[in-house]
Amino acid sequence: MAKLWQRFVNGEQTDEEPDSVILRSWHRCRENRLDFQQVARNDLLPANLLQQRVEENEELLQAAKDVLPFLIRYLKGREFIVLLCDHDGYVLKALGHPTFLSKAQTVALSPGANWREEAKGTNAIGTALSERQAVKVLGWEHYVRENHFLNCWAAPIKDARGELLGVLDISGACGITDERLCELVLMGTRMIEQNLHVNELQNSYRFCSAGIKMASQMLRDGFVTINNRGEITEINDAGVYMLGKRREDVLGRPAAEVFESKTNVAFYGEGQKLPVSESGTPLQSSFNQVKDEKGDFLGAVGVLQPTLQQKEQTFWLGRSEETKKSFQNGAKAASTLSTVLIQGESGTGKEVMARYVHQMSPRHRGPFVALNCAAIPQTLIESELFGYADGSFTGAKKGGQPGKFEMAQNGTIFLDEVGDMPHNVQATLLRVLQEKEIYRIGDTKTRKVNARIIAATNQDLKKLVDEGRFRLDLYYRLKVVTLNIPPLRERSEDILDLVPYFVHKACAEQGRSAMAVSDALYKRLLAYGWPGNIRELQNCVESMVALAEGNVLGEDDLPLEVASATMAEDTCSLLEKQTRQVILEALDKTKGKIAPAARMLGIGRTTLYRKMEEYNIKG
Numbered sequence: 001m002a003k004l005w006q007r008f009v010n011g012e013q014t015d016e017e018p019d020s021v022i023l024r025s026w027h028r029c030r031e032n033r034l035d036f037q038q039v040a041r042n043d044l045l046p047a048n049l050l051q052q053r054v055e056e057n058e059e060l061l062q063a064a065k066d067v068l069p070f071l072i073r074y075l076k077g078r079e080f081i082v083l084l085c086d087h088d089g090y091v092l093k094a095l096g097h098p099t100f101l102s103k104a105q106t107v108a109l110s111p112g113a114n115w116r117e118e119a120k121g122t123n124a125i126g127t128a129l130s131e132r133q134a135v136k137v138l139g140w141e142h143y144v145r146e147n148h149f150l151n152c153w154a155a156p157i158k159d160a161r162g163e164l165l166g167v168l169d170i171s172g173a174c175g176i177t178d179e180r181l182c183e184l185v186l187m188g189t190r191m192i193e194q195n196l197h198v199n200e201l202q203n204s205y206r207f208c209s210a211g212i213k214m215a216s217q218m219l220r221d222g223f224v225t226i227n228n229r230g231e232i233t234e235i236n237d238a239g240v241y242m243l244g245k246r247r248e249d250v251l252g253r254p255a256a257e258v259f260e261s262k263t264n265v266a267f268y269g270e271g272q273k274l275p276v277s278e279s280g281t282p283l284q285s286s287f288n289q290v291k292d293e294k295g296d297f298l299g300a301v302g303v304l305q306p307t308l309q310q311k312e313q314t315f316w317l318g319r320s321e322e323t324k325k326s327f328q329n330g331a332k333a334a335s336t337l338s339t340v341l342i343q344g345e346s347g348t349g350k351e352v353m354a355r356y357v358h359q360m361s362p363r364h365r366g367p368f369v370a371l372n373c374a375a376i377p378q379t380l381i382e383s384e385l386f387g388y389a390d391g392s393f394t395g396a397k398k399g400g401q402p403g404k405f406e407m408a409q410n411g412t413i414f415l416d417e418v419g420d421m422p423h424n425v426q427a428t429l430l431r432v433l434q435e436k437e438i439y440r441i442g443d444t445k446t447r448k449v450n451a452r453i454i455a456a457t458n459q460d461l462k463k464l465v466d467e468g469r470f471r472l473d474l475y476y477r478l479k480v481v482t483l484n485i486p487p488l489r490e491r492s493e494d495i496l497d498l499v500p501y502f503v504h505k506a507c508a509e510q511g512r513s514a515m516a517v518s519d520a521l522y523k524r525l526l527a528y529g530w531p532g533n534i535r536e537l538q539n540c541v542e543s544m545v546a547l548a549e550g551n552v553l554g555e556d557d558l559p560l561e562v563a564s565a566t567m568a569e570d571t572c573s574l575l576e577k578q579t580r581q582v583i584l585e586a587l588d589k590t591k592g593k594i595a596p597a598a599r600m601l602g603i604g605r606t607t608l609y610r611k612m613e614e615y616n617i618k619g
């Protein structure tokens, strides 16, 4: 049969023809004027370019990683090799029988060599690429004589869209043939294609889940996904905050348990109220079932929103022992109906505490009414508190007007900055506390009031009493239960909880996507004294979020005031401060004389001079 090849390359006519695939390939080789005796010049990649191709075809190599050894095992030690080539015909990998591997090397059938038809004439790899189908090229069917000792089977490898990625080839010595090799090479390509498909599915799954995570962080509402077993698979930061739990206590847990609900939450319809959150605050949820095209239930996605009550913030944050203790005391105070006095610097969270006490008390269903005694003119405080009767003064509303005490019926009245309450109103307040009834201004009729009083102050009330500016009897009446809220500088660990919450809140309010906070920034925030307490921290975070450019808040975003204060701390370490102090004291004792001061410190005079210059101490 080799005569067929001989006649063709000699340009002689013949009655017999080889397989049509081979004949088409021979014609292409002739058109390309290929030398049929030997390959004129092998196209061999140098090591660096081969490495580049290997990297470019990483996915293909990965998909074939286990398939090539599997095929070799199947060939049971017979003299065969298996090759993986890229879509340009370059051999990327060759495995198999060592004897045949070295024989193959004599014709450059090895990694780095190009086996396209244009380079090597008719051969299984190149012809499979040209014909885009599985082929076998046996012995003399190779166009170039030097390859006649080969028998090869090859098939193209395609991706899910039919795009050509490479070729799988099995080669052996001429004469060894086996009908099953055609099937084997096809089976190998199918296995590689399946692996590629699985990889692609995994990548698109990873993309979807990372995309959902990223998109959900941009929402200001809580976002939750639940799988078909009813377990929570994803929750954004807003959701974690609203629940008042830790992320690790939510992820992977049954939704029914997290939402403290008896029914499976996935089957909730629109707008169901869920009794959730550690602080007992109600959230509103809206879940939708996710189904596939056949209508099978896959899981559910939902949003959580605070109900109106929670929007007025009745939950608190802070991991420090001080904060936990304060709020534990608040909860204890809530169970009694006594008057509560909350003391703390401005911005420490006194109103947050007052709302918490109300929320935890048996009156939580009643109203919470606040009045800031420092924020309204003193002449109006009385009418604000007790209301007025019809016609009690010119311009008074017809039918009169109830005051805050009446509005707080069966609930809580919060008197903020109670130290600023005028003396005459203090007397009336004391009477209301005793009698539990009020007169509206200009009215003769008493009205029963049933409201729990929570007062707050950032002043030293005892001092005001001593100065005669606050009534002693009212002071004792108010401080039945006292809650002290420490300043933020005494519980700076709370910053670690407050900052992410304020960042999240500011991003949502300013319509920005989620932002992270760098460790370096946390260090600076922890080093600052926060004279304005939590309110100052919140304002600081809000302005950083508004002005920051990237998606990570860093030290450069700090407002000047905080930046310069914390910088000074950094550059002047405690040790330096102490050294400077010791030198100053020695100089003070020796009335500025250097030699005795140096003796006292146990150092030489020159060292003392050097230290004084270093610490900017004038002699």
Ligand SMILES: Nc1ncnc2c1ncn2[C@@H]1O[C@H](COP(=O)(O)OP(=O)(O)OP(=O)(O)O)[C@@H](O)[C@H]1O
Residues within 6 Å of the ligand: 313, 315, 316, 317, 318, 344, 345, 346, 347, 348, 349, 350, 351, 352, 353, 416, 458, 498, 534, 535, 538
């Ligand atoms: N533990 C906390 N968790 C979350 N936010 C808090 C907490 N404490 C305070 N805040 C927030 O800090 C800000 C100041 O709190 P709040 O108004 O309760 O302080 P205050 O002590 O009543 O201030 P002032 O004395 O000026 O009236 C508010 O925005 C509040 O939401």
